[in-house]
Amino acid sequence: MPVAASQIPYDFQRLVTLLACALVVLTAVLVQVGWIMGFATLESVAQGWPTMKVNTAMGFLAAGVALLLFGWSPLSGRARSWIIRLLAALLVVIPVLTLLQDPLGWGHGIDRMFSPLMGLSHPEGFGRMSQASAVGFVLVGLAILLLQGDSRCIWAAQSMASSVFLLALLSLLTYLSDTRSDVARPFSSMAVHTACAFIVLSVALVAVRCQQGWVREFFRDTPTARIGRRYLASTVLVLPLMAQLTIIGERTLGWYGPHFGIVILTAASMAVLASLNWTAVRLGNEADRKLSNLRRVNATLSGINTLIVRVQDRESLFTEACQIAGEAGAFPWVWIATIDAERRQADLQAWAGSRDSLVKGLGPRLDFGGPAAGNGGMLDHVVRTRSPVIVNDLFSAWAAGEPEQGRVRELLDAGIRSLVALPLIVGDEVVGVFVLHAELRDFFNRSEMRLLEELAGDVSFAIRHLEKEASLNYLAYYDPLTSLPNRTLFMERLGRQLRSAAREQGQVALVLGNLQRFRMVNETFGRHVGDELLRQLAQRLVQSSPYPDNLSRINSDSFSCFMPGDDLHLLGHQVQSMFDGALEQPFQFGEQPVTAEFTVAVAVFPADGNDGETLMANAETALRKAKAAHVPLMYYESAMNARVAETLDLEHRLRRAVDHGELELHYQPKVDFSERRIRGVEALMRWRDPERGLIPPGQFIPLMEEIGLIRQAGAWALRQAIDDMERWRAMGLQVPRCAVNVSAIQLRNKDFVKTVVDAIADAGDGDVMLDIELTETLLMQDVSQTRTVLQTLRGVGVNVAVDDFGTGYSSLAYLARLPINALKIDRAFIMEMEQHMQGVTIVAAIISLAHSLNLEVIAEGVETEVQAAILQGLQCNLMQGYLFSKPVPFDALAKMLPSAHAGAGIPPAA
Numbered sequence: 001m002p003v004a005a006s007q008i009p010y011d012f013q014r015l016v017t018l019l020a021c022a023l024v025v026l027t028a029v030l031v032q033v034g035w036i037m038g039f040a041t042l043e044s045v046a047q048g049w050p051t052m053k054v055n056t057a058m059g060f061l062a063a064g065v066a067l068l069l070f071g072w073s074p075l076s077g078r079a080r081s082w083i084i085r086l087l088a089a090l091l092v093v094i095p096v097l098t099l100l101q102d103p104l105g106w107g108h109g110i111d112r113m114f115s116p117l118m119g120l121s122h123p124e125g126f127g128r129m130s131q132a133s134a135v136g137f138v139l140v141g142l143a144i145l146l147l148q149g150d151s152r153c154i155w156a157a158q159s160m161a162s163s164v165f166l167l168a169l170l171s172l173l174t175y176l177s178d179t180r181s182d183v184a185r186p187f188s189s190m191a192v193h194t195a196c197a198f199i200v201l202s203v204a205l206v207a208v209r210c211q212q213g214w215v216r217e218f219f220r221d222t223p224t225a226r227i228g229r230r231y232l233a234s235t236v237l238v239l240p241l242m243a244q245l246t247i248i249g250e251r252t253l254g255w256y257g258p259h260f261g262i263v264i265l266t267a268a269s270m271a272v273l274a275s276l277n278w279t280a281v282r283l284g285n286e287a288d289r290k291l292s293n294l295r296r297v298n299a300t301l302s303g304i305n306t307l308i309v310r311v312q313d314r315e316s317l318f319t320e321a322c323q324i325a326g327e328a329g330a331f332p333w334v335w336i337a338t339i340d341a342e343r344r345q346a347d348l349q350a351w352a353g354s355r356d357s358l359v360k361g362l363g364p365r366l367d368f369g370g371p372a373a374g375n376g377g378m379l380d381h382v383v384r385t386r387s388p389v390i391v392n393d394l395f396s397a398w399a400a401g402e403p404e405q406g407r408v409r410e411l412l413d414a415g416i417r418s419l420v421a422l423p424l425i426v427g428d429e430v431v432g433v434f435v436l437h438a439e440l441r442d443f444f445n446r447s448e449m450r451l452l453e454e455l456a457g458d459v460s461f462a463i464r465h466l467e468k469e470a471s472l473n474y475l476a477y478y479d480p481l482t483s484l485p486n487r488t489l490f491m492e493r494l495g496r497q498l499r500s501a502a503r504e505q506g507q508v509a510l511v512l513g514n515l516q517r518f519r520m521v522n523e524t525f526g527r528h529v530g531d532e533l534l535r536q537l538a539q540r541l542v543q544s545s546p547y548p549d550n551l552s553r554i555n556s557d558s559f560s561c562f563m564p565g566d567d568l569h570l571l572g573h574q575v576q577s578m579f580d581g582a583l584e585q586p587f588q589f590g591e592q593p594v595t596a597e598f599t600v601a602v603a604v605f606p607a608d609g610n611d612g613e614t615l616m617a618n619a620e621t622a623l624r625k626a627k628a629a630h631v632p633l634m635y636y637e638s639a640m641n642a643r644v645a646e647t648l649d650l651e652h653r654l655r656r657a658v659d660h661g662e663l664e665l666h667y668q669p670k671v672d673f674s675e676r677r678i679r680g681v682e683a684l685m686r687w688r689d690p691e692r693g694l695i696p697p698g699q700f701i702p703l704m705e706e707i708g709l710i711r712q713a714g715a716w717a718l719r720q721a722i723d724d725m726e727r728w729r730a731m732g733l734q735v736p737r738c739a740v741n742v743s744a745i746q747l748r749n750k751d752f753v754k755t756v757v758d759a760i761a762d763a764g765d766g767d768v769m770l771d772i773e774l775t776e777t778l779l780m781q782d783v784s785q786t787r788t789v790l791q792t793l794r795g796v797g798v799n800v801a802v803d804d805f806g807t808g809y810s811s812l813a814y815l816a817r818l819p820i821n822a823l824k825i826d827r828a829f830i831m832e833m834e835q836h837m838q839g840v841t842i843v844a845a846i847i848s849l850a851h852s853l854n855l856e857v858i859a860e861g862v863e864t865e866v867q868a869a870i871l872q873g874l875q876c877n878l879m880q881g882y883l884f885s886k887p888v889p890f891d892a893l894a895k896m897l898p899s900a901h902a903g904a905g906i907p908p909a910a
Contacts, residue, residue, distance in 0.1 A: 013210050013219075025064035027197045031057040044259055052191040055094060056129040059137045059198050062087045066144050070208050081148060091141030095134035129407045132171055132190040136198050143205050152294075155212040161205035161736045168198030173240060224287070227280045293443055297451045300329030304455060308462040317462055318350035325354035325436060333358055333416060333437040339383060339430050346379055346433060353437070355414045356649070383430045384424045386454065389421040392442045417441045422456035426464045433687035434459060450559035478551040481531055487560075490552035494562050494612040497550075498605055501564060508605040509563045511575050512619045513598040514627065518557035523595060523780055529589050536587055537596065544581030546574055557622075575602060575633070599626050603636040651707055653842075654700055657687055658713055664688055665720050666887035667738070669896065670858055670880045673872040678897060680737040682773070682880065683721045684887045685713065699834050705743055714746040715755050720891060722763045722770060724890055733897040739771035739801060744778045748785075753792050760796060768797030773820075775803050779818060790819045801858065815853055823850045827861025827881070833870050851875070 031052045038324055066087040069080050129137070139160040146157035171190040190198075192678040210219045218228050246268075249255045303324035311317045325334040335351035378389050381687030394408055394417055411419070416437045424432035434456055438444070444452070474480070485493070494510065501508045515537070522530040534553070542548040547563055554560045556709045563574055579598045586593040601622035609615035618636045626634035657663060663685060670680040688693040704710040721738045728735045746752055772793065779786055779802065789815040790800050802815075806829055825846055843859075850857045859871050862881035871879055885896070 016207040017067065017071060017204050020200050020207065021064045023069045024060050024197050024201050024204065025068075027193060027200075027632055028057040028060035028064065029057075031193070052134075052194045052197075053096070053129050054139075056191075056194055059091055059094065059129065059133075059140075060201065062091055063137070063140050063144065063201055064204075066091075067204050067208055069584050069836060070147070070241045083144060084148065088141045088144035091144065095129065095137040095141075098129055098134045099131060099138075102126075130190050130194075132167060132627070133194055134163050134196075136167050136190075138207065139167075140198075140201060147205070147209055151212060154209050158206055158213045158215045161202045164205070165202035168195040168202065169236075169240070171195040172199070176290075194661075222287075226278075227283050227348055230279060231276055232798075242272070289440070290445070290447065290876050293438075293440070293448055294451070296329045296331070297448050297455075300325045300331070301451055301455045301458070303328045305458055308458060308465075309460065310468070314463060314466055315349070316667075317459070317466065319352075321348045321434070321459060322352035326354075329436075332439050333414070335433065336424075336432060336434050337379075338432045339379075341383070341429070349432070355437070356415070358410060358414055374475055378421050379433060382421050382433050386423050386425055386430055388423065388449065388456075390444050390449065391420070392418045392444055394418060395441075411437065415439050418443045420444045420452060421607070422452060423458060424460045424463060426460055426467070431460075431463060452557070481554050482535055484538050484542075484559075485552045487552065487554040490554060490560060491612050491616070493550065494615070497564060498610075498615070499614055501605060502563055504608075506564060507566050507607075508615075509565070509575070510603045510605070510619045511563065511578075512554075512563045512601045512616045512623045513559045513561075513579055514600075514623055515557040515559075516597045516599055519777075521596075523777060525589065529594070532588055532589060533596065534592060537582060540582035541578065545569050545578045563779075576601060598632070599623060599625050601636065602633070602635045608636045622750075644739070650700070651703060653689065654687070654703060654707075654709060657689065658709055658716070662688055663716065664712060664889065665717060665724065666889055667724075667887050667893045668880055668887040669893070670738075670739075670878045671884050672878055673868065673876070677882070678734075678736050679878055680739060680771070681893065682739045682741075682887075683717060683724075684741075685717055686887075705745060708745065710745050711749055714740075714743060715759075717741075718756060718759045718770075719762070723757050725769055726763055727890070728897060731894060733894060734899065735769055735772050736897070737769045737799065739773050741803065742772045742774055742778075745773065747778060747789065748782075753789055756793060757796055757797060760798075770797075771799040771801055773801045773803040773824065776805060783817065787818055794819045801856075804860075815849075815855075819853065822856035822858055822877075824858045824860050824880075825876075830859055830861045830867055830881075831863075834864065834866055840870060840874075843871070843876075847874050847876055 031053065035054055035057075062363075066084045069084050143157040143160040143164070146153040146160070149157075168190070172192065175195070199265040206215050210216060218225055218232060219559065246262075289821055304321050307317065307320050307324060322334050322336055325331050331353060333351075333353035333355040335348060337346035337348045339346050344586055378391075381389050394412055417439055418441055419435060419437045419708050422434040422436070423430045424434055436452070474910055477486060478484065479486045494508075497508055500506075518530065518533075521533060534557075538551075538553065538559070541551055541559060541561075545551055545561060547561060550562050552560045562579070565574075566644065579600060583596055586595045588594075601619050603609060603615050603619035603622060607613055608618045622634050622636040623801055626632070664687075665683045666686050667681040669678045670682065671677060672894055685697060685701070687700050701710070704713055717740055721740050725735050725738055742752075749755075755774075756770075760770065793800065798820075799821040800819065802820055803824050804826040805823040806826050823846065825843060829839060829843050829846070833843055847857050856877045859867075859876050859879040860881065862871065862879040862883045864883060866882075868879060868883060888896075
């Protein structure tokens with residue numbers, strides 16, 4: 001528990017210090033005014049009584065100001081500290097010199113030190129403070145100096161402040177008792193208001209550092225400290241008052257003699273001490289009761305925290321939490337209910353305790369949507385305010401006409417005297433209420449509530465954790481979009497079915513259905529339409545399938561099902577009927593109907609596989625073959641394994657190629673039309689296999705993307721292209737801009753931007769000459785994320801070109817939104833220009849569109865001079881193709897690049 005929570009508030013300490021200092025300063029100022037103006041009343045309280053001297057008043061002024069500087073000063077810490085030390089030093093030096101004047105016969109003018117400042121001319125000695133006052137100021141000055149030190153110094157300072165208090169109190173009591181003996185003369189020489197000012201000043205000295213030193217024990221917010229403060233107050237105030245009353249009765253009124261006065265004082269002191277002792281016992285009993293209450297709450301909190309670690313479901317959490325509160329916490333009656341916000345009702349989940357008869361009365365209490373809700377019912381208040389409801393005196397609530405008076409009467413009859421209703425909050429919603437009843441009045445106080453609110457927070461955390469765990473379990477086995485089992489759960493169920501079929505020597509057909517052109521639906525209508533299509537399709541498959549429990553969505557656009565049976569012809573009919581039934585009607589999204597088609601593959605147990613993984617692999621093989629052959633339904637054939645083996649071998653060799661540096665970059669120039677000068681190049685990846693030689697990209701790039709190697713290979717291509725540009729620059733050649741193709745896997749990788757930036761940074765201080773080329777389809781997969789990535793790359797000098805423009809989405813909207821620099825017209829449009837005018841019109845439209853958006857246009861696949869002439873007439877910016885050069889290795893391109901100090905074009909290819 002924080003220390004600050006066990007102390008009297010700091011603001012209260014500051015207030016006491018401020019008031020005490022202000023009173024001391026005010027007294028000093030009034031006395032000085034009295035000396036200046038000649039008001040005797042301000043100099044002494046009554047005629048004939050000792051006066052407060054000028055030096056004394058100045059001492060109080062200095063002490064008050066010094067203490068005020070501890071907490072209220074606009075000065076810096078160092079300046080404030082030095083001023084306090086200076087004032088404290090004056091408070092020590094002047095009284096010491098005053099004390100030494102008479103014994104040593106010195107006359108240093110201490111008595112008249114402040115006369116010039118005040119314009120006074122009085123006989124010698126008018127400013128001299130009494131010996132008792134001088135001793136008091138020495139102690140005050142030393143205490144102020146020590147208050148700036150460590151804890152031991154503060155102890156000493158507070159002890160000196162106590163000595164000042166006792167000295168002043170002794171002087172005050174000497175006046176009050178009218179003592180005239182020689183022993184009392186040093187104390188009676190101190191003026192009454194001087195003594196009072198010293199008492200107030202000692203209080204300020206103690207209060208300014210009451211959180212430290214030995215005094216802090218009196219200022220703790222504990223029962224023992226409260227008892228101590230009462231003892232201290234009684235000792236300081238009551239006992240002197242009784243002594244004064246005894247003296248008045250003896251001397252002034254003459255009611256009794258001195259001996260009987262002592263008897264009266266003794267009896268009164270015994271009565272006061274007995275009263276204080278009773279108070280101490282009462283507070284001690286209260287502290288013991290609170291300690292017992294806290295132990296009960298702590299036991300409940302500890303037990304429930306232990307429960308949270310091992311509990312697996314909400315029902316066990318609620319039941320055992322109530323049992324722990326009833327047994328470990330000894331609460332006579334506890335219960336937990338969950339909140340139904342829509343029905344405005346609470347459903348009782350668990351209860352425990354020795355008051356089982358109260359369960360019968362819970363029915364009405366759990367309905368907080370009725371009349372009681374408008375009258376401030378307990379549950380209604382908890383739900384509305386999301387804060388605890390505390391009733392520490394049920395009898396008073398019943399007597400005051402509580403809206404739930406009948407239920408309160410039931411609790412009182414059962415021995416319940418107080419209760420608390422704790423909200424269980426998950427997120428921003430009250431999902432339940434935890435109600436604890438106690439047999440004691442005022443059980444649920446601040447300390448108990450601090451722990452109980454922590455308890456409610458822990459139970460709420462457990463509920464939230466269990467909900468997340470249930471959600472994670474659901475996500476682990478179910479597809480959240482369609483609510484169908486996912487691949488993991490499907491394979492578990494398939495395995496059980498295959499084992500059962502093996503025992504009965506039966507057959508099981510594994511069916512895979514792939515939704516055709518699903519990506520086109522997403523790109524054309526948006527991802528939300530694609531998601532809705534999958535949801536509706538899943539519902540239709542469940543309705544049309546003879547085995548709806550065996551359905552699954554195994555990936556983004558594929559569904560699977562297994563069907564037991566021995567008649568393969570019947571199985572085929574069932575498969576066809578299932579998908580025909582699901583696709584019989586088009587899907588409607590607004591006013592737009594969408595049709596869907598499936599490619600279906602079937603593998604049969606045990607002929608096509610003896611276990612689930614083998615059967616699934618063979619079904620996927622059949623599915624790929626069906627898609628390649630464009631047939632709607634295909635069964636697995638054993639001969640297809642040979643093709644799979646070949647693909648696996650290619651994958652193995654491709655991984656080796658990436659690891660052993662068998663990849664290389666070839667460069668195809670981009671040239672202008674007028675001078676046929678190289679303005680840029682495109683870096684194209686090639687694989688030089690040791691066994692097969694140079695392998696075309698169409699044979700390995702798709703496989704790279706499928707197995708995830710494209711990310712590693714793409715990062716290599718970026719670094720290699722930049723390295724090659726640096727090498728050309730070192731050879732003294734004019735370095736063109738170099739474009740590198742980027743795949744979807746690369747762009748979606750969270751480290752893609754870092755990979756590009758790091759590659760550029762490693763290149764040195766040369767200009768950034770890197771471009772990246774992206775397809776239209778890739779750009780449209782996630783426009784918002786793509787725009788963010790491209791803007792970041794543009795910021796480091798990387799240009800962006802749209803590759804194969806015209807074959808994909810071709811949207812003016814995305815062209816305007818995305819930070820792109822160039823369009824590359826697909827080679828298919830270039831080839832059509834020589835065949836008919838429609839091709840020329842399409843290319844002209846693309847060029848006009850790009851120029852209107854300030855984009856550069858590059859024509860791909862230019863192979864004839866006729867194509868080049870047409871493109872030049874259409875004001876195309878650059879062209880790329882076999883007319884000029886096929887992709888060539890590094891050294892070959894280096895021979896084509898002009899020197900950095902000369903310009904040259906390249907002729908068309910022969």
